[in-house]
Amino acid sequence: METNIKRRKAIINWINKNKGLFFILPWIIGVAWFQFYPFAKSFIYSFTNYTLLNQPKFVGLTNYIRLFTQDMEFWPSLRVTGIYALVVVPFKLAFALLIALILNMKIKGIGLFRTLYYLPSILGGSVAIAVVWKILFMRDGAINGLLAYVGIGPIDWIGDPKTALLTICILSIWQFGSSMVLFLAALKQVPQSLYEAAIIDGAGKLQCFFKITLPMITSILFFNLIMQMINALQEFTSAFIITGGGPMKSTYVLGMKLYTDAFKYYKMGYASALSWIMFFIIICMTLLVFRSSSAWVYYEDGGDF
Amino acid sequence: MKKLLTAAIAASLTSLFLAGCGGGSKTGSANLATENDSSQTEVAKQADGKQDTAMGDLVTLRFSWWGGDSRHKATLACIDAYMKENPNIKIEAEYGGFDGYQDKISAALAGGTEADIMQLDQPWMSTFTSQNPDFFADLTQFGDQLSLEGFSKDFLNDFCVYNGKTVCLPTGTNALDFLVNKKVLEEAGVEFGNVITWEDLVEQGKKVNQANPDNYMINMDNGITFYVTRIYLYQMTGKQVINEDYTLGITAEDLEKAMTYTKRLFDEKVIVPYEESMIFKGAPQDNPKWNNDQFGSWLNWSSTADQQSWGANAETLRYPTLEGCVNSGVLVRPSQLFAISNNSKHKEEAAKFLDYMLNQDAGILTLKDCRSIPACDYARSLLEEKGLIYEPASKAIAFAMENPGTPESNVTNSDEVYDALASIIEKLVYGQYPDAKAAADDAYQTMSNMLETIKADAQ
Numbered sequence: 085m086e087t088n089i090k091r092r093k094a095i096i097n098w099i100n101k102n103k104g105l106f107f108i109l110p111w112i113i114g115v116a117w118f119q120f121y122p123f124a125k126s127f128i129y130s131f132t133n134y135t136l137l138n139q140p141k142f143v144g145l146t147n148y149i150r151l152f153t154q155d156m157e158f159w160p161s162l163r164v165t166g167i168y169a170l171v172v173v174p175f176k177l178a179f180a181l182l183i184a185l186i187l188n189m190k191i192k193g194i195g196l197f198r199t200l201y202y203l204p205s206i207l208g209g210s211v212a213i214a215v216v217w218k219i220l221f222m223r224d225g226a227i228n229g230l231l232a233y234v235g236i237g238p239i240d241w242i243g244d245p246k247t248a249l250l251t252i253c254i255l256s257i258w259q260f261g262s263s264m265v266l267f268l269a270a271l272k273q274v275p276q277s278l279y280e281a282a283i284i285d286g287a288g289k290l291q292c293f294f295k296i297t298l299p300m301i302t303s304i305l306f307f308n309l310i311m312q313m314i315n316a317l318q319e320f321t322s323a324f325i326i327t328g329g330g331p332m333k334s335t336y337v338l339g340m341k342l343y344t345d346a347f348k349y350y351k352m353g354y355a356s357a358l359s360w361i362m363f364f365i366i367i368c369m370t371l372l373v374f375r376s377s378s379a380w381v382y383y384e385d386g387g388d389f
Numbered sequence: 390m391k392k393l394l395t396a397a398i399a400a401s402l403t404s405l406f407l408a409g410c411g412g413g414s415k416t417g418s419a420n421l422a423t424e425n426d427s428s429q430t431e432v433a434k435q436a437d438g439k440q441d442t443a444m445g446d447l448v449t450l451r452f453s454w455w456g457g458d459s460r461h462k463a464t465l466a467c468i469d470a471y472m473k474e475n476p477n478i479k480i481e482a483e484y485g486g487f488d489g490y491q492d493k494i495s496a497a498l499a500g501g502t503e504a505d506i507m508q509l510d511q512p513w514m515s516t517f518t519s520q521n522p523d524f525f526a527d528l529t530q531f532g533d534q535l536s537l538e539g540f541s542k543d544f545l546n547d548f549c550v551y552n553g554k555t556v557c558l559p560t561g562t563n564a565l566d567f568l569v570n571k572k573v574l575e576e577a578g579v580e581f582g583n584v585i586t587w588e589d590l591v592e593q594g595k596k597v598n599q600a601n602p603d604n605y606m607i608n609m610d611n612g613i614t615f616y617v618t619r620i621y622l623y624q625m626t627g628k629q630v631i632n633e634d635y636t637l638g639i640t641a642e643d644l645e646k647a648m649t650y651t652k653r654l655f656d657e658k659v660i661v662p663y664e665e666s667m668i669f670k671g672a673p674q675d676n677p678k679w680n681n682d683q684f685g686s687w688l689n690w691s692s693t694a695d696q697q698s699w700g701a702n703a704e705t706l707r708y709p710t711l712e713g714c715v716n717s718g719v720l721v722r723p724s725q726l727f728a729i730s731n732n733s734k735h736k737e738e739a740a741k742f743l744d745y746m747l748n749q750d751a752g753i754l755t756l757k758d759c760r761s762i763p764a765c766d767y768a769r770s771l772l773e774e775k776g777l778i779y780e781p782a783s784k785a786i787a788f789a790m791e792n793p794g795t796p797e798s799n800v801t802n803s804d805e806v807y808d809a810l811a812s813i814i815e816k817l818v819y820g821q822y823p824d825a826k827a828a829a830d831d832a833y834q835t836m837s838n839m840l841e842t843i844k845a846d847a848q
Binding site for chain 2: 133135136137138150154156218221222223224240242243244245248327328330331332333347348349350
C-alpha cells in the first residue's frame with residue numbers, strides 16, 4: 085500500500101518537473117516523424133539497393149564505393165556545387181549588406197523600399213521566376229539588349245557552358261532579401277553613441293564602417309554565412325527549373341544529381357548514399373566555420389548563452 | 390510599415406530555420422511536389438463515402454492522368470457523360486501536368502494507394518512490371534466488358550504484354566515525325582520533296598541558313614538530337630543499340646559513323662546551335678522563331694505536331710533514310726497507356742469505363758484526339774470519318790506504320806545508359822572532343838561499363 089502511494093507520488097513529481105515536455109510535444113512528434121525518422125531511414129537505405137518499388141536488399145558499402153570510384157558524374161558535380169557556393173555566398177552577403185546599409189538611412193518611404201527589396205526572396209525558386217529568367221537571358225532578351233548599347237554580345241547566357249552557372253548564381257544572389265533583413269536588424273542594434281564618439285574623434289564614414297559597424301554585426305554575419313552556405317550546398321531549384329543541369333552538365337549540382345538518381349533512375353539507395361555524403365560535407369564545412377568564429381565574431385554578451 | 394518589416398523578418402527566420410533543418414537529404418524534391426500540387430493538380434471529389442455504403446451499389450472509381458488543358462477538359466466531359474449514363478458510378482478525377490506525375494505514381498504504387506484507373510507512360514512499364522508483376526490487372530479477363538478487338542495484336546504484344554499478361558491498353562499512337570514549314574523551305578529554295586536520304590537533308594537543309602543566317606532548317610534541342618543518332622545507327626546496322634543480355638549491339642565504329650553525321654548537321658548549320666536552343670530544352674516550340682517562320686522543320690513526336698501556327702504551310706514528310714537500309718528505324722509507340730490497379734475493388738466497373746473511352750462512339754467522340762491518334766482501329770476510322778484528327782499527325786503515323794522500326798524491349802530502354810550517350814553527343818556538338826572517333830570510343834566504353842554494373846545488379 086505504502087509503496088503504491090510512493091510510486092504514484094514519484095510519477096506526479098516527475099510530471100511536475102517535466103511539464104515543459106508536454107508543451108513541446110507537438111514539436112517533438114513532428115521532428116521525430118518528419119525529420120529523424122526519414123533521416124535514419126535514408127541512412128539505412130544508403131546501404132541497400134532500394135529502388136522505391138522493390139524489397140531493399142543489403143549491399144554493404146557498394147553504393148559509397150561506386151560513388152567515389154565509378155560514378156563519372158560525382159566529382160564534376162561536386163566541383164560545380166563548390167564553385168556555385170564560392171560565388172554565391174560571398175556575393176550574396178556583400179550585396180545584402182550593401183542594400184541593408186542603404187535601407188538603414190533615414191529617408192522618406194523607406195518602409196516601402198524595404199518591402200520591395202525583400203520581394204525577390206519571396207518569389208524565390210518558383211517556376212514563374214524561371215520563365216522570367218529565361219526570357220531575360222535569352223539571345224534576344226533584355227540583358228543582351230542592354231549589353232548591346234555598350235557594344236557587348238549577344239551572349240548565349242544559358243546556352244554557353246561557360247556562362248550558364250554564372251546565370252544561375254545571379255538568380256541566387258538576387259534573392260538576398262532574407263540575409264538583408266537580418267543585417268538591417270543588426271545595423272539598428274549598433275549603439276548610436278559609438279558613432280557619435282568616433283565622429284568627434286575625427287573618424288570618417290569608411291573608418292566608422294570598418295571599425296564600428298562591421299565588428300558590431302559579426303554575429304549576424306556569422307549566422308548569415310552559415311545559413312547561406314548550407315543553402316548553397318543544397319542548391320537544386322534554380323538548376324532544375326532553368327537549365328535542367330545543362331549545358332554539358334555545367335550546372336549539374338549535387339542536389340540535381342541526387343534528384344536524377346532517385347526519381348529518374350529509381351536508385352533510391354544510391355541517392356541516399358549521395359545525400360549522406362552531402363550531409364557530411366555540409367557538417368564539415370559548418371564545423372570549420374564555427375571553429376574559426378572565435379577569432380572574428382564579436383558578441384556583446386561575451387558569447388555566453 | 391514597422392509591422393510589415395517584423396512580419397518579413399519572422400517569415401525569413403522561419404524559412405531559414407526550415408531550410409537549415411533539411412540537413413542535406415532529399416533536397417528540393419518536396420518543394421517541387423508541393424508546387425505541382427498547388428498549381429496544377431486539382432482533385433475533384435464528387436463522391437461521399439458514407440453514401441456509398443448506404444446505397445449499397447454506388448461505386449466510386451478514381452482515375453488519374455496527366456495532360457494539358459484541352460485533355461483535361463475533354464476527359465472531364467467524358468467522365469460527366471459517363472456518370473450521367475450510369476448514375477450508380479462516381480468517378481473521381483485526379484489530374485495535373487506531366488512534371489512530377491511519374492514520381493507520384495511510383496510512390497502510390499509503392500504504398501498501394503494508386504487510383505483504380507491510371508494513365509501511364511510506356512517507358513515506365515518495364516520498371517513497374519519487373520518490380521512487381523501484379524501491380525496491374527490482366528485486361529483480358531473482362532471479356533465483352535472490355536473489348537481488345539480493335540487493337541493490333543502486334544502492337545499489344547510489343548508494348549502491353551508483360552509476363553504473359555496484357556496489363557495496359559494504348560490510348561493512342563505516337564511516332565517520330567518530320568514536320569516541315571513549306572513557306573520557309575520554299576523561300577530558301579529547299580527542294581523538300583527531294584529530301585529522302587540523310588545526305589539530302591544536309592545538302593538541302595543548309596540552304597535555309599545560307600538564305601538568312603538567323604534561320605535554320607531544323608529546330609531541335611539536345612533531348613531529341615539523340616534520336617537522330619539512334620535512328621541513323623539503327624538504319625545502318627539493323628540492330629538494337631542495347632541487347633537483351635546487357636551488351637551493346639553496335640560497335641564503336643558504328644557509333645563513330647552515326648556521331649560524325651550528327652556533328653555534321655551542326656557544322657553545316659542545318660540544326661539550330663545548342664547555344665541558342667538550350668534555353669528552350671524540352672519545349673523547342675517556345676522559341677519565338679518557331680511560330681515566326683524562321684525554322685524549316687523539326688523531328689519530334691507526332692503527338693506534338695499541332696504545336697505550331699503554320700496553318701496550311703505545315704506538311705509531314707517521310708523520315709530521312711540511309712541508302713539501302715532495310716528498316717526505317719522510326720520509333721512507333723503508344724502515346725500513353727491505360728491500366729487498372731490490381732488493388733481496385735471494382736475492376737469490372739473500371740474495365741467498363743475503359744471500354745467506354747476506347748471503344749464506344751460516345752466516349753471516342755468526346756475525347757477526340759486529346760491522347761493522340763487513337764490506337765484502336767475503330768476509334769481512328771470514326772474520328773477520321775468525322776474529320777476530327779489533325780492531319781499532319783495522322784500522316785506521320787501512317788508513314789511510320791508503313792515501315793516501323795523494331796520496338797525496344799525492357800533492357801534496351803535504360804534511361805541511365807541513354808542519358809550517358811546523349812550527354813556525350815552533347816559534348817561532341819559543343820566541340821569538347823578532338824573528333825567523332827574520340828567521342829565514339831568514350832561513349833562505347835562508358836555504356837559498356839554501365840551495362841555491366843546494371844547486369845550485376847539485376848542478378
